[in-house]
Amino acid sequence: MRHIVKETPSKDEFLAWQRIAGVDKKKFVNTNGKKYKEMGLKDTIDTMSDADLFELISGDGMLVKRPILVGDDFVLIGFKLKEWEERF
Structure with a gap:
């Protein structure tokens, strides 16, 4: 297990997880967080490439x-009880 804030995954890990999950890049972003708001990412996130x-x-x-x-064939992002129950 890894503490994401202290041991943040690499760009390549995120790209691999995105392929497995088949989701938009924004699913990996804490859009409710203070940093997101301070950086004004709401206004720029759509124009950024996935890699960027x-x-x-x-x-x-x-x-x-x-x-x-x-997991080997899945990625769960954020805690959504229904998704977690379905997986386990």
Whole structure:
């Protein structure tokens, strides 16, 4: 287990997880967080490439939506009880 804020995943890890999950890049971003708001990412996130966004959030774990659970063939992002119940 890894503490995302202290040991933030790399850009390449995010890109791999995105492929497995099949989700938009924004799913990995803590859009309710203070840093997100301070940086004005709401206004720029849509124009950023996936790689650029993942490079940015890999530099600051507070920008990452948590928790993230990664398996061989799945990635759960954030805690949504129904998704977690269906998986387990």
